[in-house]
Amino acid sequence: MRKINRAVKIKIYPNAEQRVQIEKTIGCSRFIYNCMLADKIEHYKKEKKMLRN
Structure with missing residues (x-):
């Protein structure tokens, strides 16, 4: 089964x-x-570890 991606352009x-x-x-x-x-x-500079959100 293939998934079809569609896009809609809207100008405001x-x-x-x-x-x-x-x-x-x-x-x-x-x-x-x-x-x-x-x-x-x-x-990161202080701990050398990534800060997770």
């Missing part, structure tokens, strides 16, 4: 207020990711 047209909210959300997510990555790198 946010207004100015929605665009600001999307940019804030993505910015916060990126900030948190970078902080956690820095913590993981620092832990």
Whole structure:
């Protein structure tokens, strides 16, 4: 039995207020990711072991 992968492309047209909210959300997510990555790198440098989530 073969599995078929499908994708759907959707284009959105946010207004100015929605665009600001999307940019804030993505910015916060990126900030948190970078902080956690820095913590993981620092832990590895100290302990020489991978930090598990």
